[in-house]
Amino acid sequence: MKETENIFLTLINQHRAIIHKISKMYMNGVEEQRDLFQEIVLQLWKAYPTFKGNSKFTTWMYRVCLNTALIYFKKDSRKVDKTPLDENIDMIDVNENEGKEEKLAYLYTAVQELNVVEKALIFLFLENQSHREIAENLGISEVNARVKLNRTKEKLQSIIKKNGYEF
Amino acid sequence: MNFDDLKNEWNAENPKGNNISTDMLKIKQAHTPIDKIRAKMKHEFFYQLFFLAFMAFIPYIVGFSAALNQVYLMTYAITCGFTAYYFFKFYVFYKNSYDLSMDSRKNILWFYYEMKLNIELYKALTYIVAFIAVGFLSAYLFIERASVFVRIFSKLSSVYILLNCFITILIIGAITELWAWFYYGKYLKQVKKIVDELDYE
CATH class of the missing domain: 1.10.1740.10 (RNA polymerase sigma factor, region 2, helix turn helix motif)
Incomplete structure (x- = not known):
């Protein structure tokens, strides 16, 4: 043991x-x-x-x-x-990241507005997983994974923009 | 927004912090919806045991007649039988471990149906116990308050009596459904939301 x-x-x-x-x-x-x-x-x-x-x-x-x-x-x-x-x-607190890893700090703040499935999609995408791997992990079709991921990326972009940041 | 840059920064991020220690493996309390429902069912199990133990003393406290005592013993035995059967089912549910290494959809559907099944079992037990209680109350009125009962019945029409029975069933049903929803429904709702989210195209 x-x-x-x-x-x-x-x-x-x-x-x-x-x-x-x-x-x-x-x-x-x-x-x-x-x-x-x-x-x-x-x-x-x-x-x-x-x-x-x-x-x-x-x-x-x-x-x-x-x-x-x-x-x-x-x-x-x-x-x-x-x-x-x-x-x-x-x-690590978001404020701690400011300056040093500003983009990630904004990302972590913005993802809080996503739902749990969208968070999973973005996480797997950032971890360099392919659409097929994302689909397999979540148990959905590859097409569905691609569509959902694209929508989530757009949503994330608009949240970050709304928060007054752009990169 | 350049997602490739973001990916690079994401992968370069190396969170600080000390190593995960053996102490963290000794935590007993998990917080999945199934664990929450299991914890609540465990509490209810002890309440129910206390209630059954208390029920055993009711004839001594109230002092039933010999005839009613027989009915009460029968009612008590049936209640204990049903409760034991359902507790066995709950115990199986309690011991049934989950596998979080399945894909998310399969995993969440497993949680959803397992929770739903057990909430239905919980409701079934509540219905049975409620109807046994109503049955015993009727027997009590027939045996101990026969004259009052006959007098009331002679004044009321059959339709009115049937309507009352129907309303009683409705009230028991509504209380059971509301209680189950209040107690366990929020967990089921959260899990269902994730299933819907995954299935939405």
């Missing part, structure tokens, strides 16, 4: 940027991003036995991460989770 745990931790630490980026895309506040980050790690660990090595680890990871984010329910603010938040999770 300990060995499995170590292998798993090594693998997800190599690709933890995926979890960071999804958490930032799907949640606006830093606390909520941390919660989602923890939830994704938990679900990855729970789902790890289903990873048989037939596909790349990242392919499997994308699916579990996205599916978790798609159906994630925010924690009830009235109920405080007894499990302490892992303070080591460093969720």
Whole structure:
């Protein structure tokens, strides 16, 4: 068990940027991003036995991460989770990015106005996935993936423009 | 807006932060809609157990007649039987693990139908328990308050009585549906919205 745990931790630490980026895309506040980050790690660990090595680890990871984010329910603010938040999770605030990674900061702000499926489309697109791969991950047809992605990109452009930024 | 530039910056971004530790794997509470429904069902299970235990003492508290006691025991046994059957079904649902590595549509549809099925089971149990309660109340009136019952019946027309039965059924139905919707409906609604969003072309 300990060995499995170590292998798993090594693998997800190599690709933890995926979890960071999804958490930032799907949640606006830093606390909520941390919660989602923890939830994704938990679900990855729970789902790890289903990873048989037939596909790349990242392919499997994308699916579990996205599916978790798609159906994630925010924690009830009235109920405080007894499990302490892992303070080591460093969720970068939008303001922190300004200047240095301004475009990404605007992107993260703009995607908050997209719905959960649109966020998944943009995320997979930015992760260099082809239309076919996006379609396979989301379980829709390739044509549908292309149409949806184009619409989402247009929507994102107009949101960014509306927010007074253009690149 | 140049998406290629954006992609390059996106892929160059390397979020800071320490490594994910083993502590994060020890968190018990998950927050998928299924987990939320399971948690609520677990709470209800304990309420229901408490209620059934309390029901066992009602004849001693109220002091039923011998005849009504027999009816009550029968009602209680039937309620326990149905509750046990449905709790077994809920337990299977509770233990049924989900596979988040399927494609999103399959995964979300699985969640949707699993949740819907269990909400329907929950409603079925509520209906059954409500009708058993109404049945027992009728038996109580027949046995313990027969004279009052006969007097009322003699004054009322059959249509009026039937209409009342019908309204009772409607009220039980409405309360059950509203309760299930209030308690579990929001999760189902959210998941359905995602399914619709994925299917929309």
